Amino acid sequence: MTHVVIKDVEKTFYNKVEKTSFTVFNNINLTIKKGEFVSLLGPSGCGKSTLLNIVAGLDKASNGVVKIGTKEVSGPGSDRGVVFQEAALMPWLTVLENVTFGLKKQKISKEAAEKKALEYLKLVHLSKFVGSYPHELSGGMKQRVSIARALAMDPEILLMDEPFGALDEQTRSMLHKEVQFIWEQTGKTIIFVTHNIRESVLLSDRIVLMGTRPGGIIQEFPVNLPRPRKPSSPEFIKLEEDIMSLLAGEIEKVMKEEMGDDYNTKKASLLYSSNRNMGEHI
Numbered sequence: 001m002t003h004v005v006i007k008d009v010e011k012t013f014y015n016k017v018e019k020t021s022f023t024v025f026n027n028i029n030l031t032i033k034k035g036e037f038v039s040l041l042g043p044s045g046c047g048k049s050t051l052l053n054i055v056a057g058l059d060k061a062s063n064g065v066v067k068i069g070t071k072e073v074s075g076p077g078s079d080r081g082v083v084f085q086e087a088a089l090m091p092w093l094t095v096l097e098n099v100t101f102g103l104k105k106q107k108i109s110k111e112a113a114e115k116k117a118l119e120y121l122k123l124v125h126l127s128k129f130v131g132s133y134p135h136e137l138s139g140g141m142k143q144r145v146s147i148a149r150a151l152a153m154d155p156e157i158l159l160m161d162e163p164f165g166a167l168d169e170q171t172r173s174m175l176h177k178e179v180q181f182i183w184e185q186t187g188k189t190i191i192f193v194t195h196n197i198r199e200s201v202l203l204s205d206r207i208v209l210m211g212t213r214p215g216g217i218i219q220e221f222p223v224n225l226p227r228p229r230k231p232s233s234p235e236f237i238k239l240e241e242d243i244m245s246l247l248a249g250e251i252e253k254v255m256k257e258e259m260g261d262d263y264n265t266k267k268a269s270l271l272y273s274s275n276r277n278m279g280e281h282i
Protein backbone atom coordinates (compact mmCIF):
# COMPACT_ATOMS: atom_id res chain seq x y z
CA MET A 1 0.00 0.00 0.00
CA THR A 2 1.36 3.41 -0.99
CA HIS A 3 2.11 5.58 1.99
CA VAL A 4 4.21 8.55 0.90
CA VAL A 5 4.12 10.13 -2.55
CA ILE A 6 6.66 12.76 -3.52
CA LYS A 7 5.67 14.18 -6.88
CA ASP A 8 7.69 16.58 -9.05
CA VAL A 9 9.19 18.24 -5.99
CA GLU A 10 11.57 21.14 -6.44
CA LYS A 11 13.32 23.28 -3.87
CA THR A 12 14.84 26.63 -4.68
CA PHE A 13 16.28 28.89 -2.00
CA TYR A 14 16.16 32.64 -2.61
CA ASN A 15 18.67 35.04 -1.12
CA LYS A 16 16.71 38.26 -0.75
CA VAL A 17 19.78 40.37 0.07
CA GLU A 18 21.93 39.25 -2.84
CA LYS A 19 18.89 38.69 -5.06
CA THR A 20 20.14 35.25 -6.12
CA SER A 21 18.48 31.85 -6.19
CA PHE A 22 19.79 28.32 -5.82
CA THR A 23 17.88 25.21 -6.88
CA VAL A 24 18.87 22.31 -4.62
CA PHE A 25 16.89 19.77 -6.65
CA ASN A 26 13.98 19.50 -9.01
CA ASN A 27 11.75 16.75 -10.34
CA ILE A 28 12.05 14.54 -7.29
CA ASN A 29 9.60 11.66 -7.71
CA LEU A 30 9.42 8.95 -5.12
CA THR A 31 6.76 6.56 -3.83
CA ILE A 32 7.18 4.81 -0.51
CA LYS A 33 5.10 1.84 0.64
CA LYS A 34 3.56 1.44 4.07
CA GLY A 35 6.09 -0.18 6.39
CA GLU A 36 8.97 0.31 3.98
CA PHE A 37 12.43 1.36 5.22
CA VAL A 38 13.90 3.78 2.69
CA SER A 39 17.27 5.49 2.92
CA LEU A 40 18.10 8.76 1.23
CA LEU A 41 21.80 8.51 0.48
CA GLY A 42 24.02 11.08 -1.14
CA PRO A 43 26.98 13.43 -0.76
CA SER A 44 26.92 16.46 1.46
CA GLY A 45 24.73 19.24 0.13
CA CYS A 46 22.64 17.17 -2.32
CA GLY A 47 19.50 18.04 -0.41
CA LYS A 48 18.71 14.95 1.70
CA SER A 49 17.78 17.01 4.77
CA THR A 50 15.88 19.51 2.66
CA LEU A 51 13.78 16.71 1.16
CA LEU A 52 13.17 15.14 4.57
CA ASN A 53 12.16 18.54 5.98
CA ILE A 54 9.67 18.97 3.14
CA VAL A 55 8.13 15.56 3.93
CA ALA A 56 8.10 16.54 7.63
CA GLY A 57 6.30 19.77 6.73
CA LEU A 58 9.07 21.84 8.31
CA ASP A 59 9.99 23.33 4.94
CA LYS A 60 7.92 24.01 1.85
CA ALA A 61 8.57 22.71 -1.65
CA SER A 62 8.95 25.42 -4.29
CA ASN A 63 7.03 23.17 -6.66
CA GLY A 64 5.34 19.79 -6.55
CA VAL A 65 3.44 17.96 -3.82
CA VAL A 66 4.02 15.49 -1.01
CA LYS A 67 1.15 13.27 0.06
CA ILE A 68 0.77 11.03 3.07
CA GLY A 69 -1.91 8.59 1.97
CA THR A 70 -4.32 10.87 0.17
CA LYS A 71 -3.58 13.94 2.32
CA GLU A 72 -1.34 16.66 0.98
CA VAL A 73 1.39 17.82 3.38
CA SER A 74 0.98 21.48 4.31
CA GLY A 75 2.87 21.53 7.61
CA PRO A 76 4.07 19.28 10.44
CA GLY A 77 1.59 16.67 11.67
CA SER A 78 1.24 13.93 14.25
CA ASP A 79 1.36 11.34 11.47
CA ARG A 80 5.11 12.09 11.10
CA GLY A 81 7.73 11.91 13.86
CA VAL A 82 11.18 13.39 13.30
CA VAL A 83 14.51 12.35 14.84
CA PHE A 84 17.43 14.70 14.18
CA GLN A 85 21.19 14.22 14.46
CA GLU A 86 21.22 16.03 17.81
CA ALA A 87 18.77 14.69 20.36
CA ALA A 88 17.70 18.21 21.52
CA LEU A 89 16.31 17.05 24.85
CA MET A 90 15.17 19.52 27.48
CA PRO A 91 17.99 19.49 30.06
CA TRP A 92 15.76 20.45 32.99
CA LEU A 93 13.44 17.48 32.45
CA THR A 94 14.05 13.83 33.27
CA VAL A 95 14.11 11.15 30.57
CA LEU A 96 10.49 10.25 31.36
CA GLU A 97 9.39 13.90 31.36
CA ASN A 98 11.13 14.52 28.04
CA VAL A 99 9.16 11.69 26.47
CA THR A 100 5.81 12.63 28.06
CA PHE A 101 6.28 16.33 27.19
CA GLY A 102 5.09 15.93 23.59
CA LEU A 103 2.12 13.86 24.74
CA LYS A 104 0.69 16.78 26.71
CA LYS A 105 -0.94 18.10 23.57
CA GLN A 106 -2.80 14.82 23.15
CA LYS A 107 -5.89 14.62 25.26
CA ILE A 108 -4.80 11.78 27.51
CA SER A 109 -4.35 11.65 31.29
CA LYS A 110 -0.94 12.09 32.94
CA GLU A 111 -1.03 8.40 33.94
CA ALA A 112 -1.79 7.27 30.39
CA ALA A 113 0.98 9.51 29.01
CA GLU A 114 3.49 8.06 31.48
CA LYS A 115 2.39 4.52 30.70
CA LYS A 116 2.91 5.17 27.00
CA ALA A 117 6.29 6.85 27.57
CA LEU A 118 7.46 3.94 29.73
CA GLU A 119 6.41 1.48 27.07
CA TYR A 120 8.60 3.19 24.45
CA LEU A 121 11.48 3.75 26.86
CA LYS A 122 11.38 0.01 27.45
CA LEU A 123 11.47 -0.58 23.70
CA VAL A 124 14.71 1.43 23.45
CA HIS A 125 16.05 -0.32 26.59
CA LEU A 126 16.11 2.74 28.84
CA SER A 127 13.72 1.59 31.59
CA LYS A 128 16.46 1.96 34.18
CA PHE A 129 17.09 5.59 33.29
CA VAL A 130 13.62 7.11 33.37
CA GLY A 131 14.55 9.37 36.30
CA SER A 132 17.91 10.48 34.86
CA TYR A 133 18.58 13.91 33.38
CA PRO A 134 20.01 14.30 29.85
CA HIS A 135 23.47 15.35 31.12
CA GLU A 136 23.73 11.99 32.89
CA LEU A 137 23.32 10.07 29.62
CA SER A 138 25.74 9.12 26.84
CA GLY A 139 25.19 10.41 23.28
CA GLY A 140 23.69 7.08 22.22
CA MET A 141 21.30 7.02 25.18
CA LYS A 142 20.16 10.57 24.43
CA GLN A 143 19.45 9.56 20.86
CA ARG A 144 17.43 6.57 22.12
CA VAL A 145 15.37 8.97 24.26
CA SER A 146 14.68 11.08 21.21
CA ILE A 147 13.61 7.97 19.27
CA ALA A 148 11.29 6.99 22.16
CA ARG A 149 9.93 10.55 22.21
CA ALA A 150 9.10 10.41 18.51
CA LEU A 151 7.60 6.90 18.77
CA ALA A 152 5.44 7.75 21.80
CA MET A 153 3.46 10.15 19.60
CA ASP A 154 2.61 7.05 17.56
CA PRO A 155 3.36 8.55 14.15
CA GLU A 156 2.75 6.41 11.08
CA ILE A 157 6.04 7.57 9.64
CA LEU A 158 9.41 8.03 11.28
CA LEU A 159 11.69 10.54 9.58
CA MET A 160 15.30 10.18 10.70
CA ASP A 161 17.90 12.75 9.68
CA GLU A 162 21.37 11.23 10.18
CA PRO A 163 20.28 10.12 13.65
CA PHE A 164 23.57 8.36 14.39
CA GLY A 165 25.90 10.71 12.52
CA ALA A 166 27.37 12.24 15.66
CA LEU A 167 27.97 8.95 17.47
CA ASP A 168 31.04 6.75 17.73
CA GLU A 169 31.22 3.54 15.67
CA GLN A 170 30.33 1.13 18.50
CA THR A 171 27.31 3.12 19.66
CA ARG A 172 26.21 3.53 16.08
CA SER A 173 26.40 -0.21 15.53
CA MET A 174 24.35 -0.88 18.67
CA LEU A 175 21.71 1.62 17.57
CA HIS A 176 21.53 0.00 14.14
CA LYS A 177 20.35 -3.15 15.90
CA GLU A 178 17.87 -1.16 17.99
CA VAL A 179 16.39 0.65 15.04
CA GLN A 180 15.93 -2.63 13.15
CA PHE A 181 14.24 -4.12 16.20
CA ILE A 182 11.95 -1.08 16.54
CA TRP A 183 11.09 -1.17 12.86
CA GLU A 184 10.24 -4.89 13.05
CA GLN A 185 8.20 -4.41 16.25
CA THR A 186 6.24 -1.34 15.17
CA GLY A 187 5.95 -1.74 11.39
CA LYS A 188 6.50 2.00 10.90
CA THR A 189 7.38 3.48 7.55
CA ILE A 190 10.90 4.88 7.95
CA ILE A 191 12.71 7.45 5.82
CA PHE A 192 16.32 7.56 6.90
CA VAL A 193 18.86 10.16 5.77
CA THR A 194 22.50 9.12 5.72
CA HIS A 195 25.70 9.59 3.78
CA ASN A 196 27.06 6.31 5.01
CA ILE A 197 26.69 3.60 2.36
CA ARG A 198 27.22 0.72 4.80
CA GLU A 199 24.51 2.05 7.11
CA SER A 200 22.04 2.31 4.25
CA VAL A 201 22.75 -1.24 2.99
CA LEU A 202 22.52 -2.60 6.52
CA LEU A 203 19.15 -1.08 7.30
CA SER A 204 17.02 -0.36 4.28
CA ASP A 205 14.61 -2.11 1.96
CA ARG A 206 15.51 0.43 -0.69
CA ILE A 207 18.26 2.99 -1.15
CA VAL A 208 17.51 6.20 -3.02
CA LEU A 209 20.74 7.65 -4.29
CA MET A 210 20.83 11.39 -4.67
CA GLY A 211 23.38 13.44 -6.55
CA THR A 212 24.21 17.08 -6.65
CA ARG A 213 24.72 19.99 -9.03
CA PRO A 214 22.12 19.55 -10.36
CA GLY A 215 20.47 17.76 -7.45
CA GLY A 216 18.16 14.83 -7.99
CA ILE A 217 17.71 11.09 -7.72
CA ILE A 218 20.47 9.23 -9.55
CA GLN A 219 19.28 5.68 -9.01
CA GLU A 220 17.25 3.50 -6.67
CA PHE A 221 18.68 0.27 -5.29
CA PRO A 222 16.38 -2.36 -3.77
CA VAL A 223 18.21 -4.24 -1.02
CA ASN A 224 17.07 -7.84 -1.19
CA LEU A 225 19.54 -9.28 1.33
CA PRO A 226 18.10 -11.32 4.21
CA ARG A 227 18.19 -9.73 7.68
CA PRO A 228 20.16 -9.54 9.90
CA ARG A 229 22.65 -8.45 7.26
CA LYS A 230 26.32 -9.21 7.39
CA PRO A 231 28.61 -6.41 6.12
CA SER A 232 31.25 -9.08 5.45
CA SER A 233 29.05 -11.07 3.05
CA PRO A 234 30.04 -10.92 -0.65
CA GLU A 235 26.54 -9.70 -1.67
CA PHE A 236 26.73 -6.86 0.86
CA ILE A 237 30.18 -5.79 -0.31
CA LYS A 238 29.13 -5.99 -3.96
CA LEU A 239 26.19 -3.64 -3.38
CA GLU A 240 28.38 -1.20 -1.41
CA GLU A 241 30.86 -1.17 -4.27
CA ASP A 242 28.19 -0.69 -6.93
CA ILE A 243 26.87 2.34 -5.06
CA MET A 244 30.35 3.68 -4.36
CA SER A 245 31.45 3.47 -7.97
CA LEU A 246 28.32 5.24 -9.12
CA LEU A 247 28.95 8.02 -6.68
CA ALA A 248 32.69 8.43 -6.93
CA GLY A 249 32.20 11.12 -9.56
CA GLU A 250 29.57 12.90 -7.46
CA ILE A 251 31.84 13.06 -4.44
CA GLU A 252 34.71 14.34 -6.52
CA LYS A 253 32.45 17.05 -7.95
CA VAL A 254 31.46 18.24 -4.48
CA MET A 255 35.00 18.10 -3.12
CA LYS A 256 36.49 19.96 -6.06
CA GLU A 257 33.88 22.66 -5.72
CA GLU A 258 34.27 23.03 -1.97
CA MET A 259 38.04 22.64 -1.70
CA GLY A 260 39.00 24.51 -4.85
CA ASP A 261 42.79 24.59 -5.29
CA ASP A 262 43.34 22.42 -2.20
CA TYR A 263 41.67 19.45 -3.87
CA ASN A 264 43.90 16.42 -4.24
CA THR A 265 42.53 13.26 -5.91
CA LYS A 266 44.90 10.86 -4.10
CA LYS A 267 44.03 12.28 -0.68
CA ALA A 268 40.34 12.21 -1.51
CA SER A 269 40.34 8.54 -2.48
CA LEU A 270 42.16 7.66 0.75
CA LEU A 271 39.70 9.63 2.83
CA TYR A 272 36.57 8.10 1.38
CA SER A 273 37.46 4.51 0.50
CA SER A 274 37.98 3.31 4.06
CA ASN A 275 34.57 3.96 5.61
CA ARG A 276 32.47 4.53 2.51
CA ASN A 277 31.22 7.80 3.86
CA MET A 278 30.07 10.03 1.11
CA GLY A 279 31.56 13.43 1.60
CA GLU A 280 30.86 13.88 5.28
CA HIS A 281 32.13 17.10 6.83
CA ILE A 282 33.81 18.44 3.74
Ligand SMILES: Nc1ncnc2c1ncn2[C@@H]1O[C@H](COP(=O)(O)OP(=O)(O)OP(=O)(O)O)[C@@H](O)[C@H]1O
Nearest residue numbers: 013014024042043044045046047048049050051195
Ligand atom coordinates in the same frame (compact mmCIF):
# COMPACT_ATOMS: atom_id res chain seq x y z
N1 LIG B 1 17.66 27.70 4.52
C1 LIG B 1 18.54 27.61 3.51
N2 LIG B 1 18.85 28.69 2.75
C2 LIG B 1 19.69 28.61 1.71
N3 LIG B 1 20.30 27.46 1.33
C3 LIG B 1 20.04 26.35 2.04
C4 LIG B 1 19.14 26.37 3.16
N4 LIG B 1 19.07 25.10 3.66
C5 LIG B 1 19.89 24.35 2.90
N5 LIG B 1 20.46 25.09 1.93
C6 LIG B 1 21.39 24.61 0.89
O1 LIG B 1 20.75 23.56 0.22
C7 LIG B 1 21.69 22.52 -0.11
C8 LIG B 1 21.20 21.21 0.42
O2 LIG B 1 21.31 21.20 1.84
P1 LIG B 1 20.91 19.94 2.72
O3 LIG B 1 21.24 20.24 4.13
O4 LIG B 1 19.53 19.53 2.40
O5 LIG B 1 21.91 18.83 2.13
P2 LIG B 1 22.28 17.39 2.70
O6 LIG B 1 22.34 16.50 1.54
O7 LIG B 1 21.35 17.02 3.80
O8 LIG B 1 23.74 17.66 3.28
P3 LIG B 1 24.50 17.07 4.58
O9 LIG B 1 24.71 15.62 4.31
O10 LIG B 1 25.78 17.83 4.61
O11 LIG B 1 23.63 17.33 5.77
C9 LIG B 1 23.04 22.98 0.46
O12 LIG B 1 23.79 23.54 -0.58
C10 LIG B 1 22.67 24.02 1.48
O13 LIG B 1 23.67 24.98 1.60
